[in-house]
Amino acid sequence: METLVVVVLLTFLAITAIGIIVLRDLLGAVILLGLYSFIAAGAFVVLDAVDVAFTEAAVGSGISTILFLGALSFTKHEQKKRGHDSFVALLFVVVTGALLIYGTLDMPHFGRIDSPAQTHPDLAVRFIEQSGSEVGPPNIVTSVLASYRGYDTLGETLVVFAAGIAVLSLLGLKRRRPEDDMPEDTPDHLPGDPLSGNANENQTHY
Amino acid sequence: MIDWIVWSVSWVLMLIGCVFVVSGAVGLIRMPDLYTRLHAASLTDTGGAIVISLVLIIQSVFVFGSAMAAIKVLLILFFTLFTSPTASHALAKTALLCGQVPTDGHGNPILESPEQATLLARSRPADYRSGQDGERARQEAAERRRHDDNAGDQS
Amino acid sequence: MFATAVVALLITMALTLARALMGPTLFDRLLAVNSFGTKTVLLIAVYGFMTGRPDFLDIALVYALINFVGTIAVLKFFEYDDLGSGAYQEDDF
Numbered sequence: 001m002e003t004l005v006v007v008v009l010l011t012f013l014a015i016t017a018i019g020i021i022v023l024r025d026l027l028g029a030v031i032l033l034g035l036y037s038f039i040a041a042g043a044f045v046v047l048d049a050v051d052v053a054f055t056e057a058a059v060g061s062g063i064s065t066i067l068f069l070g071a072l073s074f075t076k077h078e079q080k081k082r083g084h085d086s087f088v089a090l091l092f093v094v095v096t097g098a099l100l101i102y103g104t105l106d107m108p109h110f111g112r113i114d115s116p117a118q119t120h121p122d123l124a125v126r127f128i129e130q131s132g133s134e135v136g137p138p139n140i141v142t143s144v145l146a147s148y149r150g151y152d153t154l155g156e157t158l159v160v161f162a163a164g165i166a167v168l169s170l171l172g173l174k175r176r177r178p179e180d181d182m183p184e185d186t187p188d189h190l191p192g193d194p195l196s197g198n199a200n201e202n203q204t205h206y
Numbered sequence: 207m208i209d210w211i212v213w214s215v216s217w218v219l220m221l222i223g224c225v226f227v228v229s230g231a232v233g234l235i236r237m238p239d240l241y242t243r244l245h246a247a248s249l250t251d252t253g254g255a256i257v258i259s260l261v262l263i264i265q266s267v268f269v270f271g272s273a274m275a276a277i278k279v280l281l282i283l284f285f286t287l288f289t290s291p292t293a294s295h296a297l298a299k300t301a302l303l304c305g306q307v308p309t310d311g312h313g314n315p316i317l318e319s320p321e322q323a324t325l326l327a328r329s330r331p332a333d334y335r336s337g338q339d340g341e342r343a344r345q346e347a348a349e350r351r352r353h354d355d356n357a358g359d360q361s
Numbered sequence: 362m363f364a365t366a367v368v369a370l371l372i373t374m375a376l377t378l379a380r381a382l383m384g385p386t387l388f389d390r391l392l393a394v395n396s397f398g399t400k401t402v403l404l405i406a407v408y409g410f411m412t413g414r415p416d417f418l419d420i421a422l423v424y425a426l427i428n429f430v431g432t433i434a435v436l437k438f439f440e441y442d443d444l445g446s447g448a449y450q451e452d453d454f
Contacts, residue, residue, distance in 0.1 A: 001364055005408065008371050012378055019382040027438075028390055034431050035381055035394045038424070042401050045420055046408060053420055061398075062427045069438045220362050224369035227400070231376035234396065240388050243380070247396045258366065258403055266415055275415035282406060282422050286399065289429035293395050293436075300436045301388045 002046060009043040024079045030068045037061045047110075051141055070171045212268045219261045226254035240301055241308045248294035252287065259283040302327035316351070363411035370404045391435055398428030 016036045023029045037060025044053035108115030118124050127140050127148070135143035145153050230253075233246025259279050266275035302308075305320025317323050374397060381393035402421045409417030 001367070001411070005367060005371065008375075012374065015378065015382070025387070027435075028384070028387055031387065031390045031394050031435060032381065034435075035378070035397055038394075038398055038401050038428075041420075041424070042404060045405050045417055050417065050420060054423060057420070057424055057427050061424075061431055065431045066434045069434060073438065217362055220366050224366055227373045227403070228369055228376075230396070231373040234380045234393060235376050240386060240392070243389065244392055247377075247392055251396055251399050255399060255403060258407065261362075261366075262406055262410055265410055270410075270413075270415060272415060275418060278415075278418035278422060279406065282402060282418065282425055285422070285425045285429075286402070289425065290395075290399060293429055293432045296433060296436045297388060297392055297395070300439050301386075304388075304439055306386065306388060 005046050006043060009039055009046065012039045013043065024081075025077060026072055026075075026079055027077050029079075030065060030072065033068065034061045034065045037064070051145075067167060067171075074171075208268070212264060216261050216264055219257050219264070223254050223257035223261065226250045226257060230254065239309050240306055241298065244294055244298055244301075248290060252290050255283065255286045255290070259286075299327055318350075363407050366407045367404065367411060370400055370407065374400050374404070387439070391432065395428060395432045398424065398431075402428070 013036065016032055016039060020029050020032045020036065023032065037056055040060065041053045041056040044050075044056055108117075112118075127144060131140050131143040131148075132138065135147045137143050137146075227250060230247050230250025233250065234243050237243040237246050259282065262279045263276045266272050266279060302323050305323050307315040307317045307320060307323050309315050317326065377393050377397045377400060381390050381397065384390055402424045405417050405421040405424065409415050409421075
């Protein structure tokens with residue numbers, strides 16, 4: 001049953017990814033990206049990676065959707081049409097993907113009990129046996145993240161925080177005055193219609 | 207005895223929930239335009255969530271014996287009951303505001319133009335600026351529909 | 362029982378995904394994605410009960426809230442072509 005659910009969710013994931021690539025409408029692609037990270041988070045839950053699923057849901061579906069929308073409000077909603085297909089780029093992508101897949105062949109199979117992480121004499125055994133008395137929380141992942149590699153987590157959080165501030169300052173948080181543009185005055189000032197081709201004409205420029 | 211009752215009630219409710227959920231998805235595929243799809247999806251979403259959450263509450267109390275799980279399911283149900291209709295309402299209103307014209311039973315648009323849909327979306331009972339326009343658009347649309355109906359009857 | 366519900370939810374998710382990919386308008390996609398989020402919440406909750414560990418409910422709770430936030434953000438973007446920097450907050454709706 002678990003295998004069935006995982007396989008179905010991963011199939012959804014692949015279908016959604018192809019849909020995102022094919023779609024030329026960037027707003028639609030942003031919406032589908034939210035869907036993508038929902039499916040990914042569901043798959044993580046089924047695979048027992050609960051903390052990753054939390055992060056994926058909060059970052060992928062929540063924050064990054066909003067950041068993408070903030071970026072889209074400065075640009076057009078339609079992907080630029082390219083005149084040619086770049087076969088060199090395709091070649092590079094295929095080669096890189098093949099190399100990555102070749103790299104995964106060396107990794108231990110999912111859930112194997114004799115994988116190096118499980119059999120290392122100091123790490124896993126010590127975490128499992130002594131993290132309860134040394135740190136406290138019943139969840140071993142929590143004690144590893146917050147205590148054994150606490151400085152690492154602190155640095156990670158700092159980087160993410162700095163990136164968030166940088167993105168916010170790039171997007172601009174200035175308040176617009178209400179008298180700058182009132183959309184309710186006349187039908188000429190209708191909000192941009194994302195469904196028709198002329199959506200970009202009545203878009204606000206800064 | 208109580209085990210049997212819990213088991214059968216859970217099964218019946220779960221089947222009802224599955225029917226709700228799947229029929230909502232079928233409606234989402236088969237309905238002709240956005241507003242009918244919205245209707246199908248949002249109604250059955252909420253209905254299915256209520257019924258399936260009931261099953262989960264029954265199971266967590268009687269089978270798993272965990273009150274915490276029941277409270278969490280109740281919280282999920284609470285949030286779903288608040289957020290799902292709100293999201294549906296916002297979706298319908300924004301679609302109207304962006305000029306999605308609803309259609310009638312035969313696939314004909316009810317309003318003349320996307321601008322009328324926008325005006326209709328902007329009209330509110332206690333409006334502050336453009337409500338009169340929206341109210342007028344709505345009355346004009348209703349009159350035109352009545353006129354068209356009469357013309358259709360006479361012909 | 363839970364397995365039945367999981368299969369029904371997976372079928373539902375497949376149909377909803379089809380609508381999200383077909384479109385035709387952005388609102389259809391958004392509706393499908395919102396509906397898909399609700400289904401994911403239900404799937405995670407039911408899956409937790411199916412495997413006998415109702416501890417996954419916390420994640421379902423978080424998803425239910427994030428789904429709503431994402432939908433409202435996209436809708437706000439549709440309406441104002443902007444994430445709304447607070448200019449219309451006082452006098453709208």
